[in-house]
Amino acid sequence: MSNNVMVFAGYTGAGFKKSAFEAVSEGRRLANRLNGVLTAVVIGSGTKETALELARYGADRILTCDHPALEDFDPDRYTAILTDIVKQYPPAILLLGSSYNDKNIAARLAARLDTGAATECLEFALDSDRLVATRPLYGGKLMAQVTLEGTPQIACIRSNVFPIAEDMKAAEQVMIEPNLAEPKTRVVEKKLKNSDKVELTEADVVISGGRGMGSSDFSLLEKLAELLGGAVGASRTAVDEGWRPYPDQVGQTGKVVSPKLYVACGISGAMQHLAGMSSSECIVGINRDPDAPIFNYADYCVVDDLFKVLPALIEEIKGQQ
Amino acid sequence: MDIVVLMKQVPDTAALIQISEDNVSIKTEDVKWVINPYDELAVEEAIRIREKQGGGKVIILTAGAGSASATIRTALAMGADEGILISDPALENSDPQITAKVIAAVLNNVNFDLIIAGPRAVDDDSSYVPAAISEYLGVPLLSTVIRQEISNGKIQCEQTVQDGSIVLEANLPAIITTQRGLNEPRYPSLANIMKAKKKSIVTKTLADIGLSSEQKLIKTKIVSLAYPPRRNAEKVIVEGASAEEKAARLLNLLQDKAGIL
Ligand SMILES: Cc1cc2nc3c(=O)[nH]c(=O)nc-3n(C[C@H](O)[C@H](O)[C@H](O)COP(=O)(O)OP(=O)(O)OC[C@H]3O[C@@H](n4cnc5c(N)ncnc54)[C@H](O)[C@@H]3O)c2cc1C
Ligand SMILES: Nc1ncnc2c1ncn2[C@@H]1O[C@H](COP(=O)(O)O)[C@@H](O)[C@H]1O
Secondary structure, eight states, X not given: OOOOEEEEOOEETTEEOHHHHHHHHHHHHHHHHHTOOEEXXXXXXXXXXXXXXXXXXXXXXXXXXXXGGGSSOOHHHHHHHHHHHHHHXXXXXXXXXXXXXXXXXXXXXXXXXXXXEXXXXXXXXXXXXXXXXXXXXXXXXXXXXXXXXXXXXXXXXXXXXXXOOOOOOOOEEEEOOOOOOOOSXXXXXXXXXXXXXXXXXXXXXXXXXXXXXXSXXXXXXXXXXXXXXXXXXXXXXXXXXXXXXXXXXXXXXXXXXXXXXXXXXXXXXXXXXXXXXXXXXXXXXXXXXXXXXXXXXOSEEEESOHHHHHHXXXXXXXXXX | OOEEEEOOEXXXXXXXXXXXXXXXXXXXXXXXXXXXXXXXXXXXXHHHHHHXXXXXXXXXXXXXOGGGHHHXXXXXXXXXXXXXXXXXXXXXXXXXXXXXXXHHHHHTTSOOXXXXXXXXXXXXXXXXXXXXXXXXXXXXXXXXXXXXXXXXXXXXXXXXXXXXXEEEEEESSEEEEEOTTSOOOOOOOHHHHHHHTTSOEEEEOTTTXXXXXXXXXXXXXXXXXXXXXXXXTXXXXXXXXXXXXXXXXXXXXXXXXXXXX
8 A cells, every 4th residue: 555645736827826835735744644755746738847846845756747738727638647647656645626627637536546535625634544534514514524435535625724834855757748638628718817816715815895895896805905915705795786706706605715814894794605704714804783793703893884994904004014 | 408407405505504413414304405506506507498499308316315306396396397316225424426426327327418517515515526427427517607508519608717717618418517697596486386296206216226235335434523613712892983993903903913914
């Protein structure tokens, strides 16, 4: 039985996702405890050089598949490549991120290899050499400890939960020849804004607005998010009103975020909204209703009009800079 | 066009969830069960496609407890044509992989042009089943779709991604998963609720679909359940005579006490 750990490090044209560094860091910690080798896998186009960055987070070996045909994510291609790699370098544990693409590959790989997979993992323990993963159920109302049958044990980590730690290794890079499976879907058009905004699930600070915003003017939230290097989220009501796009929705039917700081502005704190943000490290509620349910969960409660608090907060921060 | 909707019955998102004595499952007695919210969008989209194409049928496929027939009935009242419920004692405490395997086995014997599913079930939040089914059946998967168009045996879908959307195309049969914004699910009318009572729901056991229970090896096993730690044990009300004062105090607190910013 191998006691090696493998990490699929999510890569986009713009570089690594933050969750790639988180997964490699956690992979290093697990490999240390298992006395195993940590292998990072990077698949994409133009990955050869960038892949080496992963040595800094503790990868002993970096397997790189670099091919122009891999520019766009394709589940069949990526899964075929990863399946070959897993067979050639069999790991005991395979970690991935929690983007839809990562979960897509994890599910396919588990189905192909007839092994167990767990998504949205928040914590890992080892029971001798087997993984015990903690993951939320019912929108975070419960935490489950799960074990995975078969090899490798496949686990996707939730973004922003596992700490990134540097642990420089003299990593060996191995280039992998891509096995280019025939794609089943074709990209017809990309409508991307190409902004340099931080992805909601990876942001350290999330400023969200709800019905209390009263209109699509979220400029106060955007200004605050910009000052703090964060992202803007929204409640479902704000999205349903057409004030914000669907991908900005936080909650049980939106994104799940775990930033260091979550500021809920004019959001009542419905259970379905909490499902998307209750694992934030620190929650601030700004609401003029002292009985708003958000105050049962917020660490810091500001009972006042958000249109008075936010401009003042922005000025205070600017004054300090 | 025959469309299969993969529909899961889940506890209402507002339901109180309690752990049972066995510590690996939840108390189900007082739970209100609903259609997984994303799957409601799937049912609606399937009905709209059938209406637009002017033919074919919408089949609801659920793996779950016997009581799940009630939510299938709701989908039939929305306008779906038939229901299939895969229910077997051996499927209790199953994991998403077994669910996918069992659904794929049933679909091997059902004619379909399109499968519509949710991107995730709000109870286990796995986002696993559609991709695994796509793998088992070898049909393309187009995820988190906000708009679709079908013509000449092809489906074109707009998929939401970070920073915008991507338009993808695939040959039918295919699987698509829904995203909020795809449509607004209808409420069943009283007349349709009455009509739905006459529509058929077929129940299948594992033996019916040729899977023995040995194949039901759980791969992802829950060993224990717990409630998350209570939040805001040290909740702070940010005091101040004015909004300005509160803002200044909040910033101080975040910097000093919480050590952020
Ligand atoms: C199946 C299902 C899934 C759902 N999924 C989600 C989800 O993913 N995400 C989600 O967010 N919701 C979700 N919901 C909806 C959820 O139940 C709530 O309806 C929603 O979160 C409420 O949004 P809100 O807090 O913005 O609005 P409201 O509940 O209307 O709250 C507005 C708040 O703003 C305050 N306010 C108003 N003006 C001001 C002001 N000037 N200054 C300060 N405070 C002010 C008010 O006091 C109030 O507390 C879901 C519901 C269902 C049934
Ligand atoms: N037991 C089930 N019966 C039918 N469809 C299911 C079942 N479980 C999951 N699905 C489908 O797969 C989607 C994603 O579920 P999951 O992978 O569990 O997050 C759901 O939205 C459903 O469309």
